[in-house]
Amino acid sequence: MNIPQELKYTKDHEWIRIDGDVATIGVTDFAQHELGDIVFVDINAIGKELNAGDVFGTVEAVKTVSDLFLPVAGTITEINAGLESAPEKVNTDPYGDGWMVKMTIKDAGEIASLLDADAYSNLVA
């Protein structure tokens, strides 16, 4: 299982790449494997200020649907348009082309509450 060291994680199997006050969010390799073939990603929370833990969208796989939870408070600024025509990128490249949203972080202090790669490895071991 691929769990890149440089990312942060949540217990809901999302990853967060932090770059200043901007974060990129996707689902982990574990999550995409559990979900199976992903059909589409539905995000309608763009531009809204959300709290940590709020549902910002859903990911529909052939067999199942799963909510997406915002890891930290902030505002979604961009949705990965590439997933519209190629949702399977979430399966094939979950940490790269399969990213889902970019957001601005409201409170950098919340980052400390996220899991690091080792803690997330233990969670899914």
Next chain:
Amino acid sequence: MFNTPFTKQHIALGAKMAEFAGYNMPISYTGINDEHAAVRTKAGLFDVSHMGEFILKGEHALDLIQRITSNDASKLVDGQAQYSCFPNATGGIVDDLLVYCIAQNKTYMLVVNASNIDKDWNWVSSHNTNNVEMHNISEKTGLLALQGPNAIKIAQQLTDMDLVNLKYYTFVKGKFADVENVLVSATGYTGAGGVEIYFETTDTSAAEKIWNAIFAVGEPHGLKPAGLGCRDTLRLEMGFCLFGNDIDDTTSPLEAGLGWITKFTKEFTNSEHFAAQKAVGLQRKLVGIEMIDKGIPRHGYKMKNAEGVEIGVVTSGTQSPSLNKAIGMAYLVAGSNALDTEVFVEVRDKLLKAKVVKLPFYQA
């Protein structure tokens, strides 16, 4: 949790495993879409050994089956099978099943859903007033479903029994892959054609022999192992009912579109009630729906009309791998269930547009 005779093989193949009806079952190996495509275009092998099998024997066996099933088993001659259901006393369904006529008027095999083995056994037993000899052979019976356009070609290489000319819903018994007493029927739950292979697991080497032999001759024909995930997407594309989703203890076989296996030429559990229901007209019907808006219907989602009035409930839904669109089945009330009716599925907080379509969704 029970294992099937093939659990070792599934794990060795790296299958995603999950508990289903108390059994440790493979959900998928290479991915639902990939396995689904293999079954539609080439061949797939499913381990469905979790299914239940009962043998009913003796001069009153047929009478018992006739009294508790909705289809007419008296029509069956040796080597024929039929789809049927056990109606219950309250207007619903105990289970759906296959009835195999091993020897007319003497020996029958009932094949039931894994999740209902105990319930069905008790149900049949409670109606067995004439001392029909009953055997629950579920635990010592293995079952593989070899499905797809290349399935017969593959299976025929492993037996002298004539499978090429085996008609739909008939079966033969004999030696298969060097294993004796194997029952091969031209049945399945995928709409892709093929056979289902029943065998005794008392000889512990039988399962492995059959599995290995099928893959040895099957791989050049594009055979892949196929899990319960694609079994569900395949059956749904055909509009086949799944017990627990589309039919259950509360759904009428008539409302479920199973009128074709509900024969009023004989008496069976609650047949008067169902005859009356048919005469009065059905208040709701299980129909196919296809999404127009982007979204996937799922079991339990509410159905509404354009005015926002609730008109039914989704029983099954998926993204169809063959058709690449979202499909589902739903019970819809009379007046809202005609073909091409525009309906709405409540997906979380949104109403998404869909329409009523003909079943099956997929045509080969």
